Every structure is written in structure tokens, then in C-alpha cells.
Amino acid sequence: MCITKLTTAYVFLLLVGVAILVVISIALNAATLGVINKRFDEIKNENGQTTSKTTVSAGPITTSTTRPPISFNLVDSIRIEDLMNHLNELQRIANNTGNTRAIGTRGFTETVNYIYNYLANNASGLKVFREPLSVQNFTIKGNPILISSINDMNKTYTYSTNLARSDFTYVNYSASIDLTKFNLIIVPNYGCDKLDWQNVAGRAALVVVGGTCTNAEKSELANIYNASALLYYNHGLTTTSLAPVIVRLRQANKLPALFLSYAIGQELVNAANLSNVSIWLDVQRENYSSFTIENVCADTIDGNINETIIVGGHSDSVPAGPGINDNGSGTAAILVLATNLARLYQSGNYTKYRYRVRFCWWAAEEIGLVGAIHHVQQAQSPFASSDCRLQDYLINLNYDMLGSPNYMLGIYNGSSAKPDTPSQAINGSIRITEVFRNWFNGKNLPWDYTDFSGRSDYGPFLxxxxxxxxxxxxxxxxxxxxxxxxxxxxxxxxxxxxxGAILDPCYHRACDTTDNINQLGYEKMVQAAAYMLEFLGQKDDLMTWLYPNGRPKPRLPDEYFPNSDYFRNIDI
Structure with missing residues (x-):
């Protein structure tokens, strides 16, 4: 079911939320926001060394103590003060809950409650609901062990939670194994072809990351061809791809798995080319239980439910920090879009869209788009409720990381979709790219294309x-x-x-706070998002515009798995 009814507990939370929000609103509106100077006192590279010290201006920010009348278009209703008010609330939640809003923490639970309660109290005309889903715990017990034997010389490798100083690390959803010896075999190429895995049975397979397949897909091939263990190693093509990284496999994975640094991986490859190499492997997984998390969605009451525009972004952070840019910025943007559209609908001076708009905040993006995948899978089920069917979704707009301090105004490039993307989704995705590009050009703003490989929550929809x-x-x-x-x-x-500096030096780090937001760039990005929603909503025949060659019934392939190569948690 897509819809979950309000319980008595939720009603109580709504009343408490109203009181809290009134106090917060008074305090925040009384504050004066001045010129924001973004200071990177210590931008660190992957080795933890200082690379530069400078200032990035975020531009002037104006404020007022009273809210202006609602504008008659969605773009003009976007105000940086409203966005920052939400980010300040998310920062407050993180400050009070261990500096994180990651799934499985109180910070995430309070984030979900904040989104739900704010909408219930401030977005009259929207139908708000929660969508629960289950996630399997993964916890390592003790330190994993990796030992090699090359020409009868044993070598024990270093494990550390500080990945910059570690020879290897665990892989999320690795299976457990007591200390066991395996003969090592090198998987040729990138391990993306079945032929690469023909000789791995009963051995520990060592494979480099990259190529045209994901780490999870490589683990599937390793399972099919009866490997006994799986070792990934980094490709070393850039300075940021030398250390081991934490990646995620499918929750059903049955193989013990580790991720090695480029140096250790190359050392084993070179040795295996000259002689037989054995490795000892020990991984102890502590927790196989599950816990419940929630997506939150809010629907416009008006509009055809059989033609739905979905606007989404993820609500969780990584464990390392509060995640105010990643993805508090998207969370706040969608809250403002949803509440402002609801107010415009209520004003009587705004033409309502013929399409339903569904705003969603996805859970567990940081461990592999879990909330978005769950929603798509439920929506394509033959038992899906009539108001939650995948075939009724015309488009998914995704907003993830909109306020990076050293920002670009990045547009997903529909022309760069992966080769296996269903053809019916390509033309419309390219048109969406063009609309964004034209808006930035019309406002005399710079812009850049950005990757469209399914890295964020739009992935399962596409x-x-x-x-x-x-x-x-x-x-x-x-x-x-x-x-x-x-x-x-x-x-x-x-x-x-x-x-020479990365666009978000606090990406997946504890410093991803409200100080990490470039307010000038952030406001422009949300205005562009508002323009896109209004542009689509005012189309007479959105289906034909998005799918000029027709549209087969959409379906997520059973073998789909997100590009887990990107899901890492670097602790430097």
C-alpha cells in the first residue's frame, strides 16, 4: 500500500510539531542574515593534508521580518530564507542526535518526523503519507584479517577505520568466514564478462573495480561461477582512487568480501603472475537483524492520478556527519516546492495543473537508493494500490546536493544515460535537460552538464x-x-x-553543516527546480511531449542494482 493512515501517536506529534515550529519560526524570522562568506580554512585531500586556504563568497542574502504575499508563479515564491530555515532545523536535529541523520539513528527518525509534521501543518491541500520499508543491519564484529603467502613468505595487511591509512576494508553485506586459506586467482579485464570468471571455482577471486559493470554485478558473477571469496581493489587511475573504499553488495550476497587499496591489489596481481599466491581471510559479521525506516510522500489532491509528476530527493545523511548539503539541501528544496505549490493552489489566483504532483523524500539513498527502489518495486507490483502505480508516473525529477560551496549549476545530461536505459525514457530525459539549460541561459547564468548514470534516486525510475x-x-x-x-x-x-578544489570539500564528512551551503548557488538551483515543475505542470499533453514515440508499460528489471561503486564512507 502507498498510503498509511494517521495514528493517534501521529496526531500527538503534529500538535507538538506545531508548537515547536511556531517558536522556531519567530526566532528565525527575527534574525538578520548578512553577506555569507564561505571560508575553507582547511580543505583536505584524500591523505588528510591541507591543500588550500581561501574564501568563497556565497553572495548577498536579504531578509525580512514579515512574509511577503504569495507570488503568482512558483519561481518567484522561492526565498533563500525559507530554504535556510529548513536547513537550520535539520542541523538542530543533527546537533541533538550525535551529529548524524543516517538511517538507523534517532537523527533520521526525527528528520522523517519533521518532514511529515511540517507538511501536515503547513501544506493544506496535500495528502501526506509514510511508506515503511525494512533494511537489514550490517555490522562487523572485530577487525577483519587478510594475510598473503607469496613464495612461502607470509604478510599480514593493515586494517583501519581510517581508510587513508588502511591496506583494506570490509565490504557491506560481506558474508562471515572464519580464518580460511584460499588460492588466489586474478580475474582478467574488469570482470564484467562471464568469460572472465571461468576459472574461479573454489578460489579467492581478485578483481579491479570499474569497467561497465558494478561491484554488485561482479559479485553475482563470482557467485554463479562458484568463487569462494571475493577481493576488490581500487584502480589507482587518480589520486583519489588509491585507498580502499567501502562499497555495498546485495543484501543476499553469500561470499566473504574485502576491498583492497590499489597498492596491495597491484602487489598481489604482480606476485600471482610469477608464482602461486595464497591468502587467509577472516570476516565476522555481527548483526543480521532488520529495522524499519520510512519514505515520506505528499500528493496534490488536484490533478489526474493516472498522470503523475514525481519530485524527489533523499532524506538521509551518511553516518559521518549531519548531511546538510547531502542531502538536506534537496530535502529543504522539496519542502519549499511542496508547500509553496500548495499555497498557490489555495490562493485562487493560480491555475492548477491537470497532473497530480507527488513529492517524495526517499530513505536510505546513502546505502544504495533503497527507499526509491522499494517505492518503484511496490508501484510495479500487480497488487499496487490504484493511486500508486508505476505506469502512472510520467517523470521523476531528482534533487540531490544543491548547495555545494564550490558549486556548479549542474544539469543531469539526458544524452549520457547508460546504454541499457530503456529507449522510451531517452527522448523525454533529453528534453528535460534542454528545459533546464534554456532556463539558466535565459537568466544569464552559467551551467554544466553532470553525470546521468543512475547514481542518485532517479536511478530505478530511469x-x-x-x-x-x-x-x-x-x-x-x-x-x-x-x-x-x-x-x-x-x-x-x-x-x-x-x-583545483573539489566542489564540496565536506562531502560525506562531519563538516557538512549549514556553513557548507553556498546560498547564492543554492537559491538559483531551487528556482530552476520550481521553473521545471511549473513548466511541466502547465503542459497540455505531457505524456506525448515526454514520450513522442509512445510508451510501453514501465518495469524495473529484476536484476537491477544501483551503481554501488559510488557508495562509500571515507573517514580521514
């Missing part, structure tokens, strides 16, 4: 054949000199950012 698009201000990408020049030409001197 893989099912639903048109997708969205915005992204950058994570661990590096700003180029060309980008800075182009941004300064459009935005003014000092607004181009830092050449």
Missing part, C-alpha cells in the same frame, strides 16, 4: 523506463580554471569558486 531529470551542484569533482572563468563572467568577480 531503469524502469520513466523519464528522469534533475540538478546537482557537485560532490568530489574538481573545479577547473575554465569553469571559474565562465562563472565569474556570468556572476561577477569572486563568484567563480576555487580552481
Amino acid at each position: 531503469a524502469a523506463g520513466v523519464v528522469a531529470g534533475g540538478l546537482f551542484s557537485g560532490a568530489d569533482e574538481t573545479k577547473t580554471s575554465e569553469q571559474r572563468t565562465r562563472y565569474e563572467e556570468k556572476l561577477g568577480q569572486g563568484q567563480g569558486g576555487l580552481v
Whole structure:
């Protein structure tokens, strides 16, 4: 079922939420926001060393003590103060709950309650519901062990939670194994072809990450061809791909698995090319229990439920920090879009869309798009409720990381979708890219294309054949000199950012706080998102515009799994 009814406990929470929000609103509206200067006192590289010390201006921010009348279009209703008020609330939640809003923590539970209660109290005309789902725990007991034997010489490798100083680390959803010896075999190429795995039976298979397949897909091939253990190693093609990283396999994985640094992986490859190599492996998994988390969605009451626009982003952070940019910025943006659209609908001066709009906050993106995948799988079930069917979803708009301090105004490039993307979703996704691009050009703003490989919560929708698009201000990408020049030409001197620095130096770190938000870039991104929603909502025949060649019934393939190569938690 898509819809969960309010319980007595929820009603109580709503009343408490009203009182809290009134106090917070008074305090925040009384504050004066000045010019925001983003100071990177210590931007650290992957080795934890200081690489630069400088200032990035976020631009002037204005404020008022009274809310202006609601605008008559969605773009003009977007105010940075409203966005920052929500981010301040998410920061407060993190401050009071161990500096994190990751799933399985009180911080995440309070985040979900905040979203739900705020909508219930401030978005009249929206139908708000929770969507529970179950996630399996994964906890390592003690330290994993890795020992090699090369020419009868044993070597024990270093494990540390500080990945920059570790030779290897565990893999999420590795199976347990007591200390056991295996002969090592090197998987050729990237291990993306069945032929690469023909000789792995009964051995520990060592494979480099990358290629055209995900780590999870490699583990599936290792299982099919009866490998006894699986060792990944980093590819070493850049300075940020030398250390081991934590990746995630399917929860049903049956193989013990570790992830090695580039240096250790290459050492074993070189040794195996000259002689027989054995390894000893020990991994102890402590917790196989499950716990419940929740997506939150809110529907416009008006509009055809058989033609639905979904606007989504994830609500969770990584364990390492409060996740205010990743993805408090998307969470707040969608809250403002939802409440402002509801107010416009209530104003009587705004033409309601012929389409239903569903706003969703997905759980557990940081461990592999779990909440979004669950929603898509439920929506394509033959038992799905009539108001929650995948075939009724025309488009998914995704907003993940919109306020990066050294930002780009990034547009998902529909032309760069993965080769196996259903063809019916391509034309519409390219059109969405063009609409965003035209808006930025019309406002004389710089922009960049960004990856469209399914890395965020739009992934399962796109893989099912639903048109997708969205915005992204950058994570661990590096700003180029060309980008800075182009941004300064459009935005003014000092607004181009830092050449050679990553776009979000606090990506997946404890410093991802409200101080990590570039308010100038953030406001422009949310205005672009507002324009897109209004543009689509006012289309007379959105189905034909998005699917000019027709639309087969969408379906997520059974073998779908997100690009888990990106899901890592680096603790430096």
C-alpha cells in the first residue's frame, strides 16, 4: 500500500510539531542574515593534508521580518530564507542526535518526523503519507584479517577505520568466514564478462573495480561461477582512487568480501603472475537483524492520478556527519516546492495543473537508493494500490546536493544515460535537460552538464523506463580554471569558486553543516527546480511531449542494482 493512515501517536506529534515550529519560526524570522562568506580554512585531500586556504563568497542574502504575499508563479515564491530555515532545523536535529541523520539513528527518525509534521501543518491541500520499508543491519564484529603467502613468505595487511591509512576494508553485506586459506586467482579485464570468471571455482577471486559493470554485478558473477571469496581493489587511475573504499553488495550476497587499496591489489596481481599466491581471510559479521525506516510522500489532491509528476530527493545523511548539503539541501528544496505549490493552489489566483504532483523524500539513498527502489518495486507490483502505480508516473525529477560551496549549476545530461536505459525514457530525459539549460541561459547564468548514470534516486525510475531529470551542484569533482572563468563572467568577480578544489570539500564528512551551503548557488538551483515543475505542470499533453514515440508499460528489471561503486564512507 502507498498510503498509511494517521495514528493517534501521529496526531500527538503534529500538535507538538506545531508548537515547536511556531517558536522556531519567530526566532528565525527575527534574525538578520548578512553577506555569507564561505571560508575553507582547511580543505583536505584524500591523505588528510591541507591543500588550500581561501574564501568563497556565497553572495548577498536579504531578509525580512514579515512574509511577503504569495507570488503568482512558483519561481518567484522561492526565498533563500525559507530554504535556510529548513536547513537550520535539520542541523538542530543533527546537533541533538550525535551529529548524524543516517538511517538507523534517532537523527533520521526525527528528520522523517519533521518532514511529515511540517507538511501536515503547513501544506493544506496535500495528502501526506509514510511508506515503511525494512533494511537489514550490517555490522562487523572485530577487525577483519587478510594475510598473503607469496613464495612461502607470509604478510599480514593493515586494517583501519581510517581508510587513508588502511591496506583494506570490509565490504557491506560481506558474508562471515572464519580464518580460511584460499588460492588466489586474478580475474582478467574488469570482470564484467562471464568469460572472465571461468576459472574461479573454489578460489579467492581478485578483481579491479570499474569497467561497465558494478561491484554488485561482479559479485553475482563470482557467485554463479562458484568463487569462494571475493577481493576488490581500487584502480589507482587518480589520486583519489588509491585507498580502499567501502562499497555495498546485495543484501543476499553469500561470499566473504574485502576491498583492497590499489597498492596491495597491484602487489598481489604482480606476485600471482610469477608464482602461486595464497591468502587467509577472516570476516565476522555481527548483526543480521532488520529495522524499519520510512519514505515520506505528499500528493496534490488536484490533478489526474493516472498522470503523475514525481519530485524527489533523499532524506538521509551518511553516518559521518549531519548531511546538510547531502542531502538536506534537496530535502529543504522539496519542502519549499511542496508547500509553496500548495499555497498557490489555495490562493485562487493560480491555475492548477491537470497532473497530480507527488513529492517524495526517499530513505536510505546513502546505502544504495533503497527507499526509491522499494517505492518503484511496490508501484510495479500487480497488487499496487490504484493511486500508486508505476505506469502512472510520467517523470521523476531528482534533487540531490544543491548547495555545494564550490558549486556548479549542474544539469543531469539526458544524452549520457547508460546504454541499457530503456529507449522510451531517452527522448523525454533529453528534453528535460534542454528545459533546464534554456532556463539558466535565459537568466544569464552559467551551467554544466553532470553525470546521468543512475547514481542518485532517479536511478530505478530511469531503469524502469520513466523519464528522469534533475540538478546537482557537485560532490568530489574538481573545479577547473575554465569553469571559474565562465562563472565569474556570468556572476561577477569572486563568484567563480576555487580552481583545483573539489566542489564540496565536506562531502560525506562531519563538516557538512549549514556553513557548507553556498546560498547564492543554492537559491538559483531551487528556482530552476520550481521553473521545471511549473513548466511541466502547465503542459497540455505531457505524456506525448515526454514520450513522442509512445510508451510501453514501465518495469524495473529484476536484476537491477544501483551503481554501488559510488557508495562509500571515507573517514580521514
